[in-house]
Amino acid sequence: MIPNQHEVYPASVHNVGQTVFALVRGPDGRRLFLSSPVPGFAGDPLPSGGVLCPVSFANARALTKVFPWLSPQRVSSGPGFGFGDRLGLATPGHIRALREAKVFPVLAQQSVRENARTGRTFEDVLVHAIFGAFQEAYQGGFGADADHLKEVEDALHAADLGYTFFTCDPSDHVVAVERLPLAEVAKRFRSLPDADRLCREYLGREFILGGGGALRFTEQDLARAGVKYGGAVAFAVEMYRALVARLPQGFDFELSVDETETPTTPLEHLFIALELRRHDVALASLAPRFPGAMEKAVEWRGDPVHFRRELRAHVAIARAFGPYRLSLHSGSDKFSLYPILAEEADGLWHVKTAGTSYLVALEVAARFAPPLFRKIVRLSLDRFPKDRKSYHLSADLRRLPVLETLPDARLLELLGQDDARQVLHVAFGSVLKSPLGEELRRVLSEHEEEHYEALAQHLGRHLELLEDKDDGQPFR
Ligand SMILES: [Zn+2]
Numbered sequence: 001m002i003p004n005q006h007e008v009y010p011a012s013v014h015n016v017g018q019t020v021f022a023l024v025r026g027p028d029g030r031r032l033f034l035s036s037p038v039p040g041f042a043g044d045p046l047p048s049g050g051v052l053c054p055v056s057f058a059n060a061r062a063l064t065k066v067f068p069w070l071s072p073q074r075v076s077s078g079p080g081f082g083f084g085d086r087l088g089l090a091t092p093g094h095i096r097a098l099r100e101a102k103v104f105p106v107l108a109q110q111s112v113r114e115n116a117r118t119g120r121t122f123e124d125v126l127v128h129a130i131f132g133a134f135q136e137a138y139q140g141g142f143g144a145d146a147d148h149l150k151e152v153e154d155a156l157h158a159a160d161l162g163y164t165f166f167t168c169d170p171s172d173h174v175v176a177v178e179r180l181p182l183a184e185v186a187k188r189f190r191s192l193p194d195a196d197r198l199c200r201e202y203l204g205r206e207f208i209l210g211g212g213g214a215l216r217f218t219e220q221d222l223a224r225a226g227v228k229y230g231g232a233v234a235f236a237v238e239m240y241r242a243l244v245a246r247l248p249q250g251f252d253f254e255l256s257v258d259e260t261e262t263p264t265t266p267l268e269h270l271f272i273a274l275e276l277r278r279h280d281v282a283l284a285s286l287a288p289r290f291p292g293a294m295e296k297a298v299e300w301r302g303d304p305v306h307f308r309r310e311l312r313a314h315v316a317i318a319r320a321f322g323p324y325r326l327s328l329h330s331g332s333d334k335f336s337l338y339p340i341l342a343e344e345a346d347g348l349w350h351v352k353t354a355g356t357s358y359l360v361a362l363e364v365a366a367r368f369a370p371p372l373f374r375k376i377v378r379l380s381l382d383r384f385p386k387d388r389k390s391y392h393l394s395a396d397l398r399r400l401p402v403l404e405t406l407p408d409a410r411l412l413e414l415l416g417q418d419d420a421r422q423v424l425h426v427a428f429g430s431v432l433k434s435p436l437g438e439e440l441r442r443v444l445s446e447h448e449e450e451h452y453e454a455l456a457q458h459l460g461r462h463l464e465l466l467e468d469k470d471d472g473q474p475f476r
Contacts, residue, residue, distance in 0.1 A: 001048055002033055011137040016066055023135045029445070030055050030131065032063070040065060057123040060130040061162070070130050072144035072164045074252050075104045075284065079347050079466070080325065082106040082145055083459065084354020086118055086428050087361055088125065089444050091132020093455025094357070101463040104143065106165060107133060109352065111148035113390075117429025122146060122158050147352070148256060152242045159243060165252040165284070168239045170232035171259050177228045178262050182220065189223035198226050207270060209316035215270055225271035232257065233275045240281045252284035254350075258329040264288035266313035273321040285350045287327035288314055295393055297355045297425040298418045300334045307337065311344045318348055325350040331462075332356030338465035346468070353462065355425045360458050361444055362424055363415050364451045369443045370408040376436055377403055377414065380427035387426040395422035 002008060005026050012023035020035040032053040034041060040062035043053030053059045064071040081103040083094035091107050098105055108129035115121055126144055133142060145165035146158030155166050177185050189195055202222050207215045217225070236255050243251055255272065257264055269288055276283060291310050292302020300307075311326070318324050328334065328341060331351035341349050366373040380387075384397070399419045406413070414420040431437055444451045 001035055001050060003046055003052065006033070009135045012135050021066070023131065032059055055127060055131050057127050060127045063130060063134060067134065069139040069141060070133055072108065072126070072162055073141045074164050074250060075106070075143050076141070078102060078104060080104045080106055080143065080350040081463065082109040082350065082352035084109045084352065084357065085128065086110070086114060086354060086358045086432065087441065087444070088120065088128035089441065089451070090357045090361070090455055091129050092136045093452035094459060095133065095136045095138045096452055096456035097459035097463060099460060103463060103466070104141070106143035106145045108144035109147055109354065112150065112154055113148060114354065118432045122161055122163065126161060126163070143252065149239065152239050155239050155243055156246050159246045159251070165254065166243055167254040167256050168236050169256050169259070170235040171257070173231035173235045174257065174260060175228050175231065176261060177224045185223050185227050188227045192226055192230055195226070198222060209320050211316050213313065213316050215267055217267060221267050225268050229268065229272055233272060236276065237279045237281055253282065254285040254287060254327055255283060256287035256327065256329060258287040258289045260289045262289070263291040263310070266310065266317060269314055269317050273317055277321055283322055283324040285325035285327040286318065287329050290328065293394070294330050294334070295422065296330055296391055297332050297359060297421045300337050304336065304340060308340050308344060311340065315345050315348060323348055327352065335465055338462065342466050342468040351466065353459070355428070356458065357455060358428050359415060359421060359424060360454050361440065361451065363412065363454055364447055365440055365443050366411040366415060368447050368450070370411055372436065372439050372443060373411055374403060376431050376440070377424065379431055379434060379436060380424050383427050383430040384423050387430055391426050393422045393426065395419040397423070
């Protein structure tokens with residue numbers, strides 16, 4: 001019944017009424033096979049009477065009508081984990097990484113910037129998450145995060161497509177007060193339209209947090225917070241209200257201020273939380289800029305005692321004014337932080353990863369297609385001066401092993417070396433948009449199982465370390 005030259009993904013076979021649904025793999029990639037035509041699905045009719053449908057947005061949407069668990073959902077109670085997938089091929093591996101972990105997975109998660117770099121769209125990201133879940137017969141529910149939204153229009157577009165999670169990035173409206181003289185900050189504060197109200201509501205007061213902590217603002221603290229985040233709060237309120245009008249049934253709203261130069265202080269967090277509450281913005285999560293070096297695709301560097309203390313204060317605020325989750329962005333490979341996050345945030349956390357799954361894909365290339373991997377490394381090195389912009393990195397090219405003298409059997413070492421990881425990580429757009437992107441996809445599809453297993457292992461290690469070992473009942 002299924003056409004020649006097509007292999008079936010066994011878990012995807014479902015009988016609905018008289019029709020068999022199955023995901024198949026043929027010479028042109030993945031297709032949805034239907035044993036008889038079904039309204040809403042578009043594809044090529046087969047001599048057998050069946051239909052072979054492309055992996056498209058319209059067909060993904062039709063699929064969610066037949067299998068409601070394939071529709072993106074809001075993050076349920078408990079922690080969340082974002083599995084960003086730059087290639088659109090990783091979802092089955094991400095699902096396998098979940099195993100018994102009690103996190104709510106976000107299987108579609110790319111930012112506007114990532115999509116621009118890879119030439120993808122919000123539609124495309126969602127399509128691959130939905131078909132990936134179908135391929136694995138995954139029915140546990142997942143979210144779809146339109147990440148780092150800097151325009152209200154982009155948020156509404158994602159809402160129309162079925163996204164459930166909106167990460168508002170107000171960084172264009174954040175003022176870098178650290179660079180301004182104190183007198184200038186004070187002057188700017190006085191010119192804010194609600195300066196008087198802020199003084200009345202914030203000064204001379206003690207804000208009591210759970211756990212016996214309390215915070216108070218000095219005039220200087222308030223001026224800095226008001227000038228730094230006043231515009232950001234206004235922008236978040238605008239995006240939130242536009243989303244409420246579009247999605248009255250509800251959605252997850254995250255505010256991300258993680259891409260600032262200096263760490264978000266608990267006082268700044270408190271200011272943001274109070275102002276958002278004043279405007280009835282219900283946060284699902286907030287991504288502060290955490291202390292220490294949070295660089296892409298490598299381990300965190302910093303003082304863990306300080307991190308824990310700051311995190312504890314952020315958690316107390318999130319609990320008192322939400323509760324909402326604390327979101328750890330650039331969360332890939334921060335293995336030393338996960339146990340601290342699990343212990344201190346007690347289920348009120350969300351971790352976002354993306355780059356690390358791309359590096360797992362490159363690992364597959366290094367193992368099975370060394371010449372391709374070498375080409376990818378060379379292109380990444382060429383593009384590094386340009387691609388590194390907009391990222392905080394400490395990669396030093398002089399520490400990289402010399403590619404030309406490195407034998408094939410040792411190519412994997414590059415993926416274990418921090419400088420090389422960062423060079424490879426930031427070049428994802430250059431690689432995926434070049435002809436090498438197509439070659440990489442071909443290698444991954446030839447070694448599909450190995451790709452999924454490598455993802456399951458690597459992301460599974462993230463999830464294991466995020467389990468709270470203390471109470472044995474980690475995620476409530
Ligand atoms: Zn971020």
